[in-house]
Amino acid sequence: MQQLASFLSGVWQSGRGRERTIHHAISGEALWSVTSEGLDMAAARRYAITHGGEALHAMTFIERAAMLKAVAKHLLSLKETFYALSAQTGATKADSWVDIEGGIGTLFTYASLGSRELPDDTLWPEDELIPLSKEGGFAARHVLTSKSGVAVHINAFNFPCWGMLEKLAPTWLAGMPAIIKPATATAQVTQAMVKAIVESGLVPDGAISLICGGAGDLLDHLDSQDVVTFTGSASTGQTLRVHPNIVANAIPFTMEADSLNCCVLGEDVTPEQPEFALFIREVVREMTAKAGQKCTAIRRIIVPQHQIDAVSQALIARLEKVVVGDPAQEGVKMGSLVNSEQRADVQEKVDQLVAAGCQVRLGGKADLQAAGAFYPPTLLFCPQPDETPAVHATEAFGPVATLMPYRHADHAMQLARAGGGSLAGTLVTADPALARQFISGAARAHGRIQILNEESAKESTGHGSPLPQLVHGGPGRAGGGEELGGLRAVKHYMQRTAIQGSPTMLAAIGKQWVRGATVQEDRVHPFRKYFEELQPGDSLLTPRRTLTEADIVNFACLSGDHFYAHMDKIGAAESIFWRAGGTRLLPDFRCRRAVC
Template sequence: MENVTSYLCGIWAFGKGNARRFNHPLSGEADYQLCSAGLPLVESLAYGRLHGGQALVAMTFLQRGQMLKALAKFLLANKERLYALSARTGASRRDGWVDIEGGIGTLFTYASLAGRELPEDTLWLEDDAIPLSKQGQFVARHLLSSRQGVALHINAFNFPCWGMLEKLAPCWLAGMPAIVKPASTSAPLAQGLVRLITDSGLVPEGALQLICGEVGDLLSHLDYQDVVTFTGSAQTGRQLRAHPGLLAKSIPFSMETDSLNCCILGDDVTPKMAEFSLFIDEVVREMTSKAGQKCTAVRRILVPETQLPAVQQALSEALAAVVVGDPALPGVSMGALASHAQREAVQQQVDRLLSSGCEALCGGSLAQLELSEGSNPAGAFYPPTLLLCRDPLHNEAVHGVEAFGPVATLMSYASREQAISLALMGQGSLVATLVTADPALAAQTVRAVACAHGRLLVLDTAAAAESTGHGSPLPQLVHGGPGRAGGGEELGGLRAVKHYMQRTAVQGSPLMLAAVGGQWLRGAPLHTDHRHPFRKHFEELQPGDGVLTARRTITEADIVNFANLSGDRFYAHTDETAAAQSLFGERVAHGYFVVAAAAGLFVDAGVGPVLANYGLEALRFTHPVKIGDTLQAQLTCLSKRRKAPKTDEPPCGVVAWDVQVFNQHQQHVALYRILTLVAQRVPSA
């Protein structure tokens, strides 16, 4: 029997005490054991803060993102080691793909987000300067800094790889080390993943630790700089959230729990429509994928009364075709549950639903299980189970009891309003799907049920060709939900990174805030020297470097020529009579001509480090420019960020420039930011 060890304070070790033993879900034979008693659990907190924390905090967001990318590549190259361990959980290769490569894909996504959107700094300026005074010398902005603590991730058994990596990616990107407590029933796979990560040498020592077994009194030793995340059952989550140690120190606690997610067939859909087949396929896939052991799985199937017989027949036939057994055998489409204890729990919940008045259309007990030839009957297999509730408006069990396996309950509704009511009776869900071809129905339903769901999928034939499906949380989208779903949030792009950081409002003069944030602010001094800023390489440029340009007077010929060149003959620029009746009272210059004229004032035309214009942001025209007005521009280096190198371009960085265009009365006429690619110095041979 294998000892599944923990990784704490830089050492792999097995505890000293009574170990918990676990059987193989496919054979029922003894497989492995866990014990964390006597291990340095409390000491791991200080170790993580001191070693992993200090190393991560010293890295910029860009460096952390590069670490995630390198790790993702390493794990992808070694994924077969994880697939071999995944098979021990009873999962099929397809189930393992979602867990393993889905988790690795999340690392890639967060690495990309860091490279595109986060600063080359350890501090994240969340917003632009907020003016607090008339003269502009008292301003504020919100900044995000790394917490000086450890994130304790308590994960569920169903996705030991994805569940770990989707938390580690934003956690590490925020500069925070982690201690992972995987579920015992899939601990060997979680341990295998941690071994790969530590063996890679790509992550600082102390940034990742692992507890296989019980956490003891670890929660009592957490501090206010620490964070706890939990994924699992609502009952366990509530107990953890109420821990006195967490409450006493106001320790952030994010909870994502299983929910009674629904899939709704729109009343516009008939069996002859393509959307009907989409609905059946989506429900069957969600019931059987990972043997129904997904927090996002469909548990409640809502269909119009008129379509109940057709849906019942189609689902029953599709589920009857599901082959249950050892995923290693040919033709098997659904594997075992994670453990025999899990199977017993599923049966108990199914029995509760049956005793509440539900009927079993297929499955419902082990007596209904048909195993593929060659599968071991001692395994933790359970049949796909479709229940029918004839009175869903008054049966509380179908909206409150979840069988965490291949089980869902079919129910009908008489009107759109009733469908909405049934969806809301789930008391908060991670995700719901509406299958419809009617945009009006989609609008009505989404507006009514969004308040109770973390994610909504509206599925029609157009979306189906590329849809990732009901049960696939994507790293770009929020994963979580209100009420029964736990009330927490994960993923959602960079939103998840902010969960592990401290938001602070900082007030002061533009000069002081520019120094704190490493970004120039309007109102702070302009640094000028004999060299035009476009003459400086990326390394030489500093925020605040800039130029105040010469002046240019706008003529009628400028406006006429720009209209002819661009084809923009809007009346306010070209029709003197109409312009006189406009809000300007006379003809004015094109806004885009003002931008072009400003570029003519501040651009240094010679060959130099500036390689290309990379974009324009936050453009505002704040005052009209009339014939005879004289313009002047100020170009200032706002911030800079090194760009991930590509083989087809020289080493360079993205520089953001603040542009202010004034008229002769020192009034702003245009404000915006431009981005340029600026070359780095190439070291001489």
Template structure:
């Protein structure tokens, strides 16, 4: 059993419990459908600015086995929802949280964050829900499983083949989060988990747990999720891990030391329970060798922002800043000039520009880490007790000055490449060549992100190739991208957030990949009909249905998967090629120059590919007014064989998949998206073109 109370960058030095105080509120946990109030084993959390105790935390008395089983028995209802149902629920949750954001901002002041810093946690987290909801509704069909690939033939005559599907795991995801982003850290994990159809148990760090609990409370208030889909444990994990099984998974964000302890948990290893880790790392910023004044200014601005944003308490913050040796003094001078203007103190004061660390424990840890770094580097700004803080009682708060160090011999150093002071701390160091730079960056042994700040016309391909394997993300910044760049320290829902080695080796976010993390990939083998039944998408070779009514005359609900239209034939003429060339302006020699085409790969003139697509539409489209509203798009177009003058083409149009669309505007007709499999064949029954078209098709009024 691992007594995990917090995911801070340091462990408590003592397990001594604070005496019970009646006037300090206790944070309740939400497990097996009710709020659980502990009666002992409390740990107190203190206001980052005033030092006053603000709440107590304990999970004593929670039956962890009951919580896990409750998630699997009741929260498993999520797996019976379709992706679009889950995504729509997530969108409604995000809207509800946005309406209550001021409640969260009020609580965030206790963590020492300015409103600007709290915005990243609160509204950044909520926007992650919106982004994932939109992503799933746009990229996934309204099904319960993901069909990952097309038909894979495994037999000579096509009666046996395979596809890969992903289905929701029949377990629970345990999310252990860090103290620095108590809202965003939770929402970025539960978004893809719930979308995958898997229930969650969230365990926040003790510092900041009040914010996490407030958001969970708000989510539960709107009663959109099934019972057991979201549970919250404020306090210790006790024997939670021992209750997990092979269908469960664990994610962790926090210190590398704590993460490694969790990863080695014997129960997780024994049952091969997936463990994803996103740990603190010694991230880098690199000023390119050909830097000019503009590039230097961009670099200094980016490093400064990462030192001061959230008081440096970001897993992505820049800890090592590499600059060409001849520019070291220039960069140092400009950085110090900007740091001198920082006002550290109480965020309630309007002139404060940087808040406090999350706790006094964190202040002690950062102080200790700076002392370690100072063994190999010179402190050139900050890092001293004489710094003036903008607060009524600065000695009570977890204030720490922005601190810049300088190491002139990075090749001989080791501490600065391995030690992260999780606060407003960064070390400057010089490099002389790309080879040396790549070696120094790799000394960090894996990072979440590195920034390369360069001139617009500078080629950094070699540098990227050398350092990319050591990072989960590379942020390339120049004058052109700076206008809209989201910055070094901003993980985005669409991009992978994680990194190799010290950074944990895990991946969070990354768009649909994050949803797939909580699903099981399974190869399904069988006949085309069997796979059509399982995936709800027509598979080539499966049975088809034909009748006298043109499929474009049928509304969305009348159409049946596998419904096919075999069209009449059309013979391609020389006039077709000439007329299409004049209409489109495409006079490519292979279509229009008889002599040149004779010497070409084809040996004679061939029809334009897009003429074949257009002619195919002319064969299968029903021109009369009907349920088909519009062409929605085309996917997977391939031209397989050339079509020559005198060839005849024929089209097989098959209803492949149907996806109902939510009705955003009640004044518009209800409709859905129908995917049609298109196969264009010549007179020899050879495939000449294949693609999918998507149409918007009206639904029946009483659907």
């Protein structure tokens, strides 16, 4: 058994004190010992800020995006190493693909977003000029700048790679260093990826740190320039949210917690429709992927009361075919839970649901003495969801979901909201009006909702898949936080400041010319300057000239731009940008001054 080291203050180091053991999820073999006791968390934070923070602040957004891309390519070349370690956690190859290559894909996405949409600067002008005076001499603009602290990421056990990378990407793009604190149960997978990043030399010294074990007194040393994110159980997150130092210093705290996500079968769907089969497939996939250990997994199956038997029979038929076992063996479709402690927790929660009035229709019992942390796909039925609050509050974090009936569309929305806030929800329907009604009534309790039907199913990414372009988070029990969502995520690690002044001053600060700012002219035509020589406000004032159709044709031949609105009289006449009914191919405005 090896000790799992942490990477703090630029060196690999091991703690000394009470240790926890990481076991192989399938065999039960003891693999790693973990402790962070005795490690200097205050020094680790200072090092990350003074080394990693300063280096990242000096890089432009474009340079940071290039760094993300380089890291992603490097990790992709080493993916088989991560797959081998991921197998120790009970994950199938498909489960590991989502975690490993899905996480790397998120790095690529943010690299692309940064290089395409952010300025080649360290300061980000967020909006257009906001006039504040009658004559235009006083205006404002919001800008985003990097915080001077460190981002502390406390992550869950179920996605040791994706969970780290989906936070690292916007953190680094924003110019902040990160301290990663993975869940101990799967920390060996995270450590391998961090080690690969460190050894690559692709990121500045101090840009990434790793704590294997407890966070110790790290939160005591943070201040208002730091950021804390948490992914995990709602109860743990609620405890961290009210940490005295976080409260006292108003430290930004983003929480993404497990939730009682639902999948709703529309009233319009019958067993003969393709949407019915899609519903069954979606529920079974979300129950069994990662052995149900997903914060977005479907926990509540909400169907019309007259469809209960048909849905129950179809689900049982599909779930009985799921082969549970060692993912290394051919034919296995679902692996184990992460460890025996998690198996015991799932069994306890299932027993609580049964005691509250739910009925077991499939599974429901595991051999708690077996070496492998296996738990069977389990389908429960709650006949009275309005009178059973436990079914909307108790989550068995495994391959477990509860079937429940609804009477009408409003009742379905009421049940969907009863979870107290969810990360994700799905409505399966072929009726656009029903979809609109559901969104109007249920969206306020969800971070993301998928409308699934035959038309979208072929290309759907699925109920449980967070995408880097879309927000990931939810209200209430789901944590009230927000991750991903494209460039929205980057802003969580930056400070927004409203800057007031003259347009000329605002142009200088943002390195972007704005209307009302002064311009400068010289004898060199702007088109004859190299890109590096151009400055915001460089201007060229030309004599008035009436453009003719011959000018347009000549320019098109010179430039190769034969776009129809420029060259075709009929197309131009029909365009809203051109003088209605006219025959000229010219817009109804004049431009004599070009400003860079």
